[in-house]
Structure formats: C-alpha cells, structure tokens
Amino acid sequence: MQQTSKVTLTETQGNSKKYLFPLILVTSLFFFWGFIHNLDPILIPHLKKVFTLNDLETAFVDFSVFIAYFVMALPAGYFMRKYGYKNGIILGLGLFAAGSFLFIPAANTQQYIFFLGALFVIACGLAFLETAANPYVTVLGAAETATQRLNFSQSFNGLAAFLAPVIGGKFILSEATYTEAQLAAMPVAEKHALLVQEASTVKGPYMVLGILICIIAILFMATKLPDIKHEETEEQPSTIKKALTHSHLRWAIVAQFFYVGAQVCVLSFFIRFATMSAGISESEATWYAGFAGLAFMLGRFAGTFFMQFVAPNRLLMLYGLISMGLSLVAIFGSGMVTVYALIGIAFFMSVMFPTIFSLGISGLGHDTKLGSSLIVMSIVGGAFLPLGLGYISDLTGNIQYGYLVPLLCFTVVFIYSWKFWMPNTDKLKPETKN
Structure with a gap:
C-alpha cells in the first residue's frame, strides 16, 4: 500500500531528523545509478571479446543507454507530474531491477542484441530515478542546507565511479585473452564452451544488483515520503x-x-x-x-x-x-x-x-x-x-x-x-x- 505523506514542503524542510532515513534511501539512488553507468567501461571490452565485435559495434552499449534517456525524459516527467515522485522512483527501480535480471537470459542466449535490450530497460529506469532524486534531496530537510545535502548525495555518484570499474573488473573480466586467429583455430565445441563461460560472468554481478534494487524498492514502498507534486502557477x-x-x-x-x-x-x-x-x-x-x-x-x-x-x-x-x-x-x-x-x-x-x-x-x-x-x-x-x-x-x-x-x-x-x-x-x- 502506498504511503505518501501529505505534509507541506515547509513542514518537510523543518523536520530534518524525521526524514533522515528517506534521505539515506534517496541518496542510495545516486550511488546505484553511478555504479551501473560505470560498469559500461567493463562491459565494452568484455562483450567485445565474447562476440568478437569491432569498436563501432561496442559503441552501441552507450547508444542503448543514452537513447533510452532521450526517449524517456518527457514520459518520466509527465508520469511524475500526474502520479508523484515517489511512484516515479518505484517504477524506475522496477525497470532498473528488471533490466538487471535480463542479463541472465541475455547471457544464456548469447545474443548481443539482448544485452543491449537489457541496458535499454535499465536506462529507462534510471531516467525516472534521476528525474526524481534531485528535487527529493532538496526538500528532505531544512531549506538553508538544501545545497549541501545535494552535493553530499552527488558525492556518492562519484564514489560509485571509483568502485564500479574495480569491482566489475574483478567479477566480470577474465584474464584470458584470445586473438581472432586462436579462436578461429579452436574446435567448434571448445570455442562455444569458452564463449558461454565468458558470457556467463555477468550473471552473478547483475543478479546481485537486481536483488539489491528490489530491496531498495520495497523500502521505498514502506517509507513515508512527502508528495512534492508541483503546482503550475505561470501566467x-x-x-x-x-x-x-x-x-x-x-x-x-x-x-x-x-x-x-x-x-x-x-x-x-x-x-x-x-x-x-x-x-x-x-x-x-x-x-x-x-x-x-x-x-x-x-x-x-x-x-x-x-x-x-x-x-x-x-x-x-x-x-x-x-x-x-x-x-x-x-x-x-x-x-x-x-x-x-x-x-x-x-x-x-x-x-x-x-x-x-x-x-x-x-x-x-x-x-x-x-x-x-x-x-x-x-x-x-x-x-x-x-x-x-x-x-x-x-x-x-x-x-x-x-x-x-x-x-x-x-x-x-x-x-x-x-x-x-x-x-x-x-x-x-x-x-x-x-
């Protein structure tokens, strides 16, 4: 059941302690979208190896992500104006988790287009999250400290940029390197088994990430948050x-x-x-x-x-x-x-x-x-x-x-x-x- 507090923004800004936990939840969004974005530098060389792609083909990893932002920018804004920011965050987290779990069948089928589709779904979710997170941080506490809170929350995006390549590299990338000539010389069965093994390394990290995002979504559903629907007053x-x-x-x-x-x-x-x-x-x-x-x-x-x-x-x-x-x-x-x-x-x-x-x-x-x-x-x-x-x-x-x-x-x-x-x-x- 949705629990959306009907307090005014003035009341919200005057209850910093009351909204400490919601602030922590919203701040976690900055970390998670920073983390998933900074896994892309890991995915590009990994998928290049698995599917023997050229550099232009690997660039479609970024294309799939950022075209989703373009497509979803206006729909996300419309959805939140109509149904509120909290519902937008929950929908965004749902898409984020769904896209993460889609990496499992993508690895099983070994189709590059399925990986791109999973990234597109994730990025659609991120469009909702990034649209909602900034205004939420500014109202979850006193007005005079809004800028400090926003800078503090954004710092976790930077922390994720540091951690994601290191963690992703450890669990996704393998030390094995093969030239195209070596792969071509392998028996078909051996080559297939190798590529299946390489592709499967994404399953664990993205499954864990999807589970964590589901937990965050449940916490948002159970937490009271202010409704910050904006009134249009422009003449x-x-x-x-x-x-x-x-x-x-x-x-x-x-x-x-x-x-x-x-x-x-x-x-x-x-x-x-x-x-x-x-x-x-x-x-x-x-x-x-x-x-x-x-x-x-x-x-x-x-x-x-x-x-x-x-x-x-x-x-x-x-x-x-x-x-x-x-x-x-x-x-x-x-x-x-x-x-x-x-x-x-x-x-x-x-x-x-x-x-x-x-x-x-x-x-x-x-x-x-x-x-x-x-x-x-x-x-x-x-x-x-x-x-x-x-x-x-x-x-x-x-x-x-x-x-x-x-x-x-x-x-x-x-x-x-x-x-x-x-x-x-x-x-x-x-x-x-x-």
Whole structure:
C-alpha cells in the first residue's frame, strides 16, 4: 500500500531528523545509478571479446543507454507530474531491477542484441530515478542546507565511479585473452564452451544488483515520503519554440550534447584505450579506470571550491582548453602518459555538466522548467558521438585516433564558455565579451 505523506514542503524542510532515513534511501539512488553507468567501461571490452565485435559495434552499449534517456525524459516527467515522485522512483527501480535480471537470459542466449535490450530497460529506469532524486534531496530537510545535502548525495555518484570499474573488473573480466586467429583455430565445441563461460560472468554481478534494487524498492514502498507534486502557477505558458528564443539556451543544449558525448567517449572506452595505447592488461586497466572515476569526483569538489574565486564561465573555458590539450596527448602520445592524460581529462571535465546546465537555465524566467528538460534531453549526445569514436578507431586501426571526437567536443564547450554563455533577456544575439 502506498504511503505518501501529505505534509507541506515547509513542514518537510523543518523536520530534518524525521526524514533522515528517506534521505539515506534517496541518496542510495545516486550511488546505484553511478555504479551501473560505470560498469559500461567493463562491459565494452568484455562483450567485445565474447562476440568478437569491432569498436563501432561496442559503441552501441552507450547508444542503448543514452537513447533510452532521450526517449524517456518527457514520459518520466509527465508520469511524475500526474502520479508523484515517489511512484516515479518505484517504477524506475522496477525497470532498473528488471533490466538487471535480463542479463541472465541475455547471457544464456548469447545474443548481443539482448544485452543491449537489457541496458535499454535499465536506462529507462534510471531516467525516472534521476528525474526524481534531485528535487527529493532538496526538500528532505531544512531549506538553508538544501545545497549541501545535494552535493553530499552527488558525492556518492562519484564514489560509485571509483568502485564500479574495480569491482566489475574483478567479477566480470577474465584474464584470458584470445586473438581472432586462436579462436578461429579452436574446435567448434571448445570455442562455444569458452564463449558461454565468458558470457556467463555477468550473471552473478547483475543478479546481485537486481536483488539489491528490489530491496531498495520495497523500502521505498514502506517509507513515508512527502508528495512534492508541483503546482503550475505561470501566467505565460512556456513552449519549446518560446524557450529556444533564448540564444544562450540554444548554445547550452549544443554544448551539453557534445560534453556528454565527450564524457562517455573518455570513460566508456577507457579500458579498451589503456590496453591498446599503454599495452597493460585489462585487469590493470580497471584500476586506472577507478582512478579516473576518483579524479572525476575530486574534480567536482575542486571545481566547486574554485568557483568561489573564478566566474563559472571562465573556469569552464579554462577547463575546456586544458581538456583539449590533454586530448591531444591521448591522441598522439604513447605509453602510460596517454592513460594519465585521460585521468586528467576526467578531473577537468567533471564540472562541465552542472556548469553548462546552470548557465543554460540562467535568466530563463517562465521558460526555466522547459529549458531544463531540453538540456537534459541533450545528453543524447552520449548515444551518438561514441559511434563516431568507434568508427574512426575501426577505420584507422588505432583507437587513439578515435579520441579526435572528444577533442572536437571540448572545443565546442570552450567556444560556448568563451562567447555564447551569457543570458540575453532581450532575446538578441549575445554581445561578445572578451
């Protein structure tokens, strides 16, 4: 039976202790979606081995995830406006768990398309969770500490980025490596048995994850949470056409599209990149992938600190320029320096998403809500741009050249933060500020 508290937001914000357990539950969502996202760098080399895929084909792992966000962004928002955020979280957890359990039949059938389908279902659930979690954290306690609570909850997303590659690498990746020639020379029965064994390594981790998500869903159903359905009080209804008359919003959508594409390219192909450019093993590469996740988390804290002294657009411009330079090192360097360059990129790109987001919705007035949705939908860049990386890698035979895609992406972010970030309430082309 649903238990949704009918208290007002003022009452909610004044009862921090009362909502400590609900806050813990909502914070766990940040960890779990961060964990599942950061298993993708493990899945890409694993599925590449199991299905003998090229880099373009492995990029469909990210495509399946981020296209789901694009498809579900508006339906998730509509569902929660009608049925409330708590019901949206429970539905999201249900989809998350279902997608996790689907990895078992996917492994049994050994069909790559089934793995992609399972990832799509998981990501549909995550679209609901990410839509609901942020507003819930802000109301589960005193209003004056809302920002601190949100930053605290988001830090668990960074913790997951560090732990997922290490844990996933231990239980999913195997030390065995086989060339295409070795596989071709194997007897059919032996090759089939080997690939079945490799594919089955995902069953245990994803089954455990699915069970944990079910437990979290049950706890949400049994816990009283405030109903934070929002009332529409705007006198001038916003439309997509009206929102897009803000030039800085249009550019923020473009910048976010390219930024998310860059993030996915850098982190999802990290293990594959490290093994090729530095010649290290997959198991060793998972540790460096964990360090990249840690750098991402630390970069977000550092960026928040530096913004006390540097304007957000200027910090974004500087970080974009540094990321461009590190991308060049990753493309044209050799050995471990290229791996360290990617870890450096993880640090400097960590503040880009929230900074682009906040600059993009600044000064939108009645168009803020719709503008926010449009920027969130632009994360579909994470579905398409990795395909470009995979294509270039296959075409050239060198995955390092594929990182021309992140270089292009960081260039777009740099241009945005240099010239097109400034809100223009008169809806004229923003003046160039040098």
